[in-house]
Amino acid sequence: MVNGQVKNIGLPEINNYKKSDYKGGTQNWGIDQDANGNLYFANNSGLLKFDGSSWSEYNIPNNSSIRSLKVGGSNKIYAGGYNEFGYFEPNEKGKLLYHSVSKLVNENNRHQIDFIWKIHQFKNEIIYQAFEKAYIYNGKTLKLIEAPGKFQFSFVVNDRLYFQDSSFGLMEYVNGKLVVLPGTMVLNNTEVWGIFPLSKTKMLVTTLDKGLFVYENNILTQWETEANAFMKKNSCLGGVEIQKKFIALNSVLDGVVITDLEGNILQHINRKKGMQNNTVLSSFIDSKNNLWLGLDNGITFINESSPFTYFGFSYGISTVYASVVHNNNLYVATNQGLFYHSWGKTFKEDSFELVQGTTGQAWNIQVIDGQLFCGHNRGMLQVSGNKVVKTLDSNGYWSLKKIPNQPNLLIGSNYSGFAIFQKIGNEWSFRNYIEGMTKSASTYEIEDQNVWLKKDEFLYQMKLSNDFMKFKSIKTYQNLSPTERGIASIQKINNRIYFQNNNHFYRYSAERDLFFEDKQMSVLFKDLPMIRSSFQDKIGNIWYIYNESIGVLKKDNETGYENILAPFSNLTGNILFDYLSINTIDSRNIFIGMTDGLAHYDPELLNNFSSKPKAFIRSFSFPSDTLIVGNIPKNKVYEIPYQSNNVKFTFSSPTYENLANVEFSYKLEGFDENWSNWTTVSMKEYTNLREDDYCMKVRVRNSYGVISEPAEVAFTVRPPFYRHFLAYIFYLMAIVGIVYLIRQRIKMKIRKNKYYETIEQRRLYLEKEAKIRQEQFELEKEIERLKNDKLKIKILAKDKELVNNSLQVVKKNKILNGIIHKLKDIDVENMDDSVKFQFGKLNKSIVKEVNADKSWKDLEKHIKNVHFDFLKRLKEKYPTISPRELDLSTYLLMNMSTKEIAEIMNISSGGVELARYRLRKKLELNKKENLIGFLMSI
Incomplete structure (x- = not known):
């Protein structure tokens, strides 16, 4: 079903670019590609350039529409419009500038040029073809080819240049002359839009309204093929050759068809199948063999190099849960029912048809013993051809599986548990529901008479009874081992049931009633992403789901398995995680169910995208200028001034497949330590870069995960004037000068400091001498003070002694006064005279001693003299204090x-305490303060 590169199964990826996307005119008359992979379009509004990331527009002087273009050598893009032709060439900054060649035409004749419809690079010359003339440009001069009648179009085929003339048919340009091709004048009444080689001696000639012709041995005949019938009906606007094996033919009314060299239509792509317009004005095969179409309104990209094609809404199918080929029909179970399409018939036109009686949710379609079964929302259906022939059970079913060693029994998982189906003769029928389990799930496997069911986070082991009427035992598991927590999936690989979690695969041992790890299988998945589940197809490949995509371990008899991951990134987000649908018909025909249709995968075409993509730094901008780096010779180092140290880079990659999944990573050496994360943003800005040497590197990763070599742009940020090399020389000289001045100043200061130091030392000497004298004086005063203190201490001691003596005198006087009072009590009248005389004399003597004693007054006077300063301070501080309180204070x-x-x-002792109390009150002392200590502090 697959012929060479072009697949006739499904539709390739189609991307449409509207005029609002490229911001140009509607019609696109020509397409070409340069050595860097950039695409150019001859558009009504000018020359369009597309680098995979952004669109640019360039105009010719009279702003006319461009009707033809050709990418030549030396980065020149030759273009032709109305009364104007020339070429675009990048200047020293990479910007495309237009250079007019038509100025070489006589000024009086330039208005007669008309539109340039074709441009060819032929034998080191550029041919600009208009209706009346062809202009041949050799890089310096221009010469003309006059049309015998009127030129329509021209073509280069097998290194030969052909013109269609309205009077002579096809003509070949040979050695500066036009030579008529015999037998082609029948084409005078139509327009030839394309000529293609079918062999060395045979050419295909396509006309606008007469169909397709073959020219061989000077004879022109109709090409009676499927392609010719199509073009007679829809009008041909030329086309393009594909790998010398196929031809893409443009039509006016119904899109584009791709045919083989025998005229069989392999693909037909039109508006119904995803194009935005049915009129194809131009077509082009890019460097990766993908097809670009210039439409009457817009541009379309068709990814012919991909190993994937798709069946979607244009084929009448939606979400696909399963597919199978049976009796030469491809059956597809969808959310709308069961659909089918002939497997032997081409897919290019017909939609899938609904199998009668299957409208609704079809969960599964499978072939068992040559019969077709459909697990449906309305029951288990048996299908034959295009209709349901039998409903085995009306309960909703997920799928059927064979019971080991029971060729006439099937077990089915339904909405309410499990059921058994029995084959009697050649007819299958419902037998019974299995009692004991009512949970509904599509993920189950059967081994011997053990049914393993995965539902939510639980794994159920259910043992069938011998009569298959019930589950006689049910065990529930949540973990595969003490260290392996959880159970992710259950699958049968190489006829063994495996239980998987975190890419570790386990098997069950009935003898030991435990799960044990299969190291060989775990090693197989060790370096893979963390999978959700896996499935083995009929040729031994192991498919697995991870994140939002799938991968496959391709069976290789020599090396075991080859992991293939990258191609399926295009399917990311469209896979049904819980209903992985892989239908492997053979090694080149694999169908994958998706949320929006069915994908066809041909692994043999993988080598078409294995080459690395190319990354380009498209532009390098800074405040004072912008450089289009892609158009400038490599290995050039740019210098930018410091005031322009805010730089901006834009990236591109001529990778046009699945543009939404193309990602960039960048690194500015000298600034970034690591590569950036992958991003779809094709721009990066850096601000306030310091002066240094930098190298911007960019990588691209295409939708298949293949990473390019880095593109590089080296540049230098010049330092500001104050950090320039010459500035540093100036700074060095200034520093030397300043150091010299400072040194001289320091020397002067040292001399000055020595002078002042001498003076200071003299002053310090004098101060020290004066200090010594002062200390000597103070010492003398201290000695004198100490002498005075010693004297005072002696005086105080004497005072104390005086007081003590005075107290003795007072005591003595008191005793004497007592004696005097006692003597008065003696009756002297009874004494004799001599005794009486002696008694009187004794009494007088005692009285005289008492009256003559002035020791107390002397004591009081002495005390006041000694404590005069204290009494003075106390009187000044407390003026209201009485003399008697002064005496008490002194005592x-x-x-x-x-x-x-x-x-x-x-006075009495109580009188003393009362006097002390009154004194404390007058001195305003609280109870806690010591009276004597207070007096001593005055």
Whole structure:
């Protein structure tokens, strides 16, 4: 079903670019590609350039539409419009500038040029073809070819240049002359839009309204093929050759068809199948053999190099849960029912048809013993051809599986548990529901008479009874081992049931009633992404689901398995995680169910995208300028001034397949330590870069995960004037000068400091001498003070001694007064005279001694003299204090006891305490303050 590169199964990826996308005119008359992979389009509004990331527009002087273009050598893009032709060439900054060649035409004749419809590079010359003339440009001069009648179009085929003339048919340009091709004048009444080689001696000639012709041995005949019938009906606008094996033919009314060299239509793509317009004005095969179409309104990209094609809404199918080929029909189970299409018939036109009686949710379609079964929302259906022939059970079913060693029994998973189907003769029928399990799930496997069911986070082991009427035992598991928590999936690989979690695969041992890890299988999945589930197809490939995509371990008899991951990134997000549908018909025909249809995968075409993509730094901008780097010779180092140190880079890659999945990663050496994360943003800006040497590197990763070699742009940010090399020389000279001045100043200061130091030392000497004298004086004063203190201490001691003596005198006088009072009590009248005389004499003597004793007054006077300063301070501080309180204060200061004070003051001890209380009150002392200590502090 697959012929060479072009697949006739399904539709390739189609991307449409509207005029609002490329911001140009509607019609696109020509397409070409340069050495860097950039695409150019001859558009009504000018020359369009597409680099995979952005569109640019360039105009010719009279702003006319461009009707033809040709990418030549030396980065020149030759273009032709109305009364104007020339070429675009990048200037020293990479910007495309237009250079007019038509100025070489006589000024009086330029208005007669008309449109340039074709441009060819032929034998080192550029041919600009208009209706009346062809202009041949050799890089310096221009020469003309006059049309015998009127030129229509021209073509280069097998290195030969052909013109269609309205009077002579096809003509070949040979050595500066036009030579008529015999037998082609029948084409004078139509327009030839394309000529293609079918062999070395045979050419295909396509006309606008007469169909397709073959020219061989000077004879022109109709090409009676399927392609000719199509073009007679829809009008041909030329086309393009594909790998010398196929031809893409443009039509006016019904899109594009791709045929083989025998005229069989392999693909037909039109508006119904995804194109935005049915009129194809131009077509082009890019460097990766993908097809570009210039439409009457817009541009279309067709990914012919991909190993994937698709059946979607244009084929009448939606979400696909399963597919199978049976009796030369491809059956597809969808959310709308069961559909089918002839497997032997081409897919290019017909949609899938609904199998009668299957409208609704079809979960599965499978072939068992040559019969077709459909697990449906309305029951288990048996299908034959295009209709349901039998409903085995009306309960909703997921799928059927064979019971080992029971060729006439099937077990089916339904909405309410499980059921058994029995084959009697050649007819299958419902037998019974299995009691004991009512949970509904599509993920189950059977081994011997053990049914393993995965539902939510639980795994159920259910043992069938011998009569298959019930599950006689059910065990539930949540973990595969003490260290392996959880159970992700259950699958049968190589006729063994495996239980998987975190890419570790386990099997069950009935003898030991436990799960044990299969190391060989775990190693197989060790370096793979964390999978959700896996499935083995009929040729031994192991498919697995991870994240939002799928991968496959392709069976290889020599090396075991080859992991293939990258191609399926295009399917990311469209896979049904819980209903992985892989239908492997053979090694080149694999169908994959998706949320929006069915994908056809041909692994043999993988080598078409294995080459690395190319990354380009499209532009390098800074405030004062913009450089189109892709158009400038490599290995050039750019210098930018410091004031322009805010730079911006834009990236591109001539990778046009699945543009939404093309990602860039960049690194500015000298600034970034690591590569950036992958991003679809094709721009990066850096601000406030310091002066240094930098190298911007960019990589691209295509939709298949293949990473390019990095593209590089080296540049230098010049330092500001104050950090320039010459500035540093100036700074060095200034520093040397400043150091010299500072040194001289320091020397002068040292001399000055020595002078001041001498003076200071003299001053310090004098101060020290004066200080010594002062200290000597203070010492003398201290000695004198100490002498005075010693004297005072002696005086105080004498005072104390005086007081003590005075107290003795007072005591003595008191005793004497007592004696005097006692003598008065003696009756002297009874004494004789001599005794009486002696008694009188003794009494007078005692009285005289008492009256003559002035020791107390002397004591009081002495005390006041000694404590004069204290009494003065106390009187000044407390003016209201009485003389008697002054005396009490003095006695207390002298540390006299209460008894001593009472005797001196001639009062009782209680009187002393009362006097002390009154004194404390007058001195305003609280209870806690010591009276004597307070007096000593005055």
